[in-house]
Amino acid sequence: MKLITNSKGFSSVIGTTFMVLVMMFLGTSVFMWTLSQNTLYNEAVRTRNQEEADRVNEGVVALGGNYSVSGEDVTVLAVLKNAGSVTAQLINLWVLDTNKSRYANKPINLNMNPGDSELVTYTVFIPETGANHTFASWFVTARGNTVPLERELAEGVLVAQVAQGIGYLAMDFDKFKYYEYASDYGLKDFPAGSGGYSVPAAEQLAFGLRLTNYDPTGGKRSLTLNSHSLIWMYFPTIGKQVIWHIVNVDANGTVQPTYSAITLAYQETATVYFASRSDGSFGGTNDRVKPGSTGPAAINLLLLGTIGSDEYGQNIPFVSVYCS
């Protein structure tokens, strides 16, 4: 009653109440607004972090890089693999001719899901380029990563670690076959033949094996085998040797009477046949060769010829057979 009837200090109460309400109103609104702004910022930070994580997890690799030059067009062959955990979009290919210090880029649009693998070929124009030049190239992804293209030569080095690629030519151990004769010049079961590691000692045989030119100098030179190339079988228990000279065999499995040089382009794989007792020719029955002895034998490849403009000679060992 006293408070109501006594009006002293009433204005102070109103003023204080008003001020408190004003302060609460303003404080709350500013706080809420600041909170919303901070939320926006935090959202932007979170998005940025996610983008960075995606960028780091983008794991595209470019392997088996190979370059071929035609005029001033450089064709890049590569195998692209998305080994990362996110999808990737490749948007650009850059190629640098290190000899001329010239470069070019090719816009591309390749989307790759995780685990995808693609063999791609792109051609760029580089003025004054040349076939014997050295190139470097890299892909650029939409997230801004660069993917360097690893040369196929690097894989050749790995092959050499298992002794398959020592020297210029590599032999495919899985494709070592022997053939019996179906006629004077005709090979039996051509081109499948029989597995080459256990051979009949009493039969006249021809051998076929797959060779690849891996010129490791980077010169990408072609390799030509001359008629002196042969395989020789050595029986260590009896000290006997048998040789088969290189021959040409046509698509029907007929051994050609005269040998013409076989050329393997860089990275080309071809099946090469050895059948003749004579160097450079095959005269049918008289030139057929049989192991003639039983027991274990070592087979060596003795290859002669030229690589590019240089002379070439290589001996590839490691094959063993059992003659029975």
Place this chain on the structure above:
Amino acid sequence: MKLKSAECLEMDSRKVWKLLHRRRGVSVVVSNVILTGAVIAVSFAVLFWTQYRSSAYNEQYSEAMNADIARLKERLAFEYVFHHQSGNKLSVYLMNCGTINDTTVKTVYITTSTGEHVKVFSNITLMDFDGNEIADQDLDKGEEGYFVLSSPGLAPDTSYSVRVVTGRGSTFDHKFIA
């Protein structure tokens, strides 16, 4: 009707005179009205002032926050940096791989591998990959472009770093060998 006597009239005039000349009660009411009105007026003034100040603060904060967010969204990727030794030029190929448009290049710094400044460039002309000048002189999302720095003063086969500063203030660095 009974008329008032002279005595009664005198009493009435005395009361009026008293009412007019005794002001104690009147001043309290008036002062309370004035004080309350003043407090309310001042309170409203303070309310409007604080609202004005807080909106100004909000605006500044918002600008700063938006600028920070825009900077966060900016990202430039260096596709290639090539030093033309014969022409004494440095070409820097960029791509806007961020999530915001209108990324401009304001300043470019060339530094050595130890961080010493070699040269600073501020008048940057952006070109597209076809060699044409980019009309708006900025890179939108996913857009590629390059600029050429003349006479960067680089020694061959030496490692350098190029730092690109955007109009929003982001910096992007890339190492290269001249």
